Amino acid sequence: MEFANVINGRRAVNFFDPNKEVPENLLKEFIEAAAKAPSSFNLQPWSVIVVKDQEEKARLRKLAWDQPKVSEAPLVLIVLADRKAWEEGHPFVERNFAEMIKAGTMTTGQRDWFKNARTSLYGYSDEAALAFACKNTGFFAMGLMLAAKSLGLDTHPMDGFDQNGVRKAFHIPEHYWIPLLLAVGYFDKNKTLAPPKWRKSYDEIVVRFDK
């Protein structure tokens, strides 16, 4: 599918056909395509919980403003941003360091440099660690929506949910922020899709704050 058609054609779809499953191979394909996203020091602070079970979707729906799409979509991803993904000893930090040594882009002697760089950028405040995790997971999540679209799937990113309620219900450890829920499936063709919403223009996006 042409890139322009994907980025211009992607819509947040409110109505999913509850009878059309998302094949496992497509799920895997769009998740791995999205995971090509760049991230700070390649730390990839993203994870997902795949919610397919009807009882689990019902539990999630109660915590998500009772939005029907949560139980109507064949699957919902709980997207997670790991605020500790920069910390020394984190399994993927260790993996990264090992991979960089293997690739010859870092030496074993640079372990402290690598630790200090991560700490100076993300470890100096809770705010910086949260921003790091949510920004990079935002890259990944945009990839999920676009890659799903390129495979003929539809999605709906959701913010309307109880952050702490979802955390408790799915036993998600405290160090993960939940930036969004993502409903995935096929648009219900018996419904009408609303026209696209307005967007800021180039001139509204570009700013200057000169004194």
Next chain:
Amino acid sequence: MEFANVINGRRAVNFFDPNKEVPENLLKEFIEAAAKAPSSFNLQPWSVIVVKDQEEKARLRKLAWDQPKVSEAPLVLIVLADRKAWEEGHPFVERNFAEMIKAGTMTTGQRDWFKNARTSLYGYSDEAALAFACKNTGFFAMGLMLAAKSLGLDTHPMDGFDQNGVRKAFHIPEHYWIPLLLAVGYFDKNKTLAPPKWRKSYDEIVVRFDK
């Protein structure tokens, strides 16, 4: 360009041809394509400062670990995430409300509902407001990188900079977080591009925390 080639072919490019400008029409095109990203209540909390001037790039480079690509790339975007973009009275909140009334998706009587919904999701803590702004701006920024690639451009997202230093040097108001700098241009073909870095597999991305 085929979507799969864009998402699989996008690379963080370290070396830019300093003699190849980014035409104004392409800059506008990829920014407006990226702005098709979804956002919470369509609040679009993203903005960019376009840095093209050599003196400004030099100033930015000093605040960005002296990375040569900051001054070698023909342009660098300072990407901004507006932590106040959900607040009552914000110009784009007002614009959103007016547009929803025009589209018939909200009534004038729902002003309080809309305000309370935003406040309950983003206004309950500084953390929630920051996560909202960085997540949505992450969507937008991934769109920038992919849309630029689809137009033959290369990019490099950067985290290695002094958040407060850049804020001061460009007079950026406190309520903006700076999630990334994005160098944009054309890969310098005299240089060698390193092989792609490893990525977490599907099985490493999908998690469960069942008790």
